Amino acid sequence: MTFMRAYQDMVFSTAARLTGNDSQAEDIAQEVFMRAFQQFAHLRTSPTAGGWLKTVATNLTLNYLMRYRKRRRLFSELSDDAVDESTVAPQIEWAQDTVFAGLSAEQRRLLVDDALRQLPPHQRIALVLYHFEDLSYQEIAEKLQVSLTKVKTDIRRARAALLHLLQSSGLVRECL
């Protein structure tokens, strides 16, 4: 169980940020470790175990979200490039040193997680894959099976919306 304790926060965080739902993230994390224990003999001593777990967590979460999306997509996302204009946040300008001034790391995490949960799923997923999982626009487009343009648009709007949410909650001071 030392193995699991070493990686469970990372696996859970990966799934929770993508799904925006703790209950689903816990189910996915459980499945990730069930798969890991099937290959435990190899993973136990592997220096790349963390990377393996992160990749499996990301892929399982995306599979889960894609299955869920396919059920709704027929009616809600008929156009690949359909973007809900109402979700576009106003343009904001800001400076790096104005963000999160005076907050602890845990407080910052709570606030960002809360803001991430408020983003539309297609924006949140693209943003998390880009900023947390280090995937390129092209890789995200392939994983999500959408166009490159849509990925870029979603990420740009997600960034603007996220900063707007943080600003409106008073966590980002007046921008320069």
Place this chain on the structure above:
Amino acid sequence: MNEQPETKDLAEQCLNHVLRELPLRRAPATLESRVLKELKRGADLPWWRRGFGSWPFSVRAAFVAGCGAIIGSTLLEGSWAIAGVRVLNEAVIQSMSWMHPAVAAVTSAGQFAALLERVIPSTWLYGVIVAGALLYAALFGLGAAAYRTLYLQPSIAGDRR
């Protein structure tokens, strides 16, 4: 889209910096016990309820041999039938005599359909098929409109996220 490139790059860089600095979320305390419980449940399962890879080697070999035998006998029977050997088929037909009434009913229904097809002009049949397709498409469209209106409008149906 209207964003200035410099601002966009700065926003990306800063958000990237801020998000990467965030600590990981703590996994629920129940996760470890759930995984342990699931592992134990899997270990307690009898071999025939586990994946094929977990079956004993002898059973896997027997299973593969059995499948091969079934496939082989199926192919063999097919070749016999083609060659005109009907003894086996007759035996099968006799053993399936209890199905004769059902076969007769299906045959009668087929004959009735063929009769209708001869009596009714083919134009009418095509018309019925087209009308059916149009009705199906109309119902599909109505369903989509109802879904968009009632389910995807948070102000009406409530935000389900």
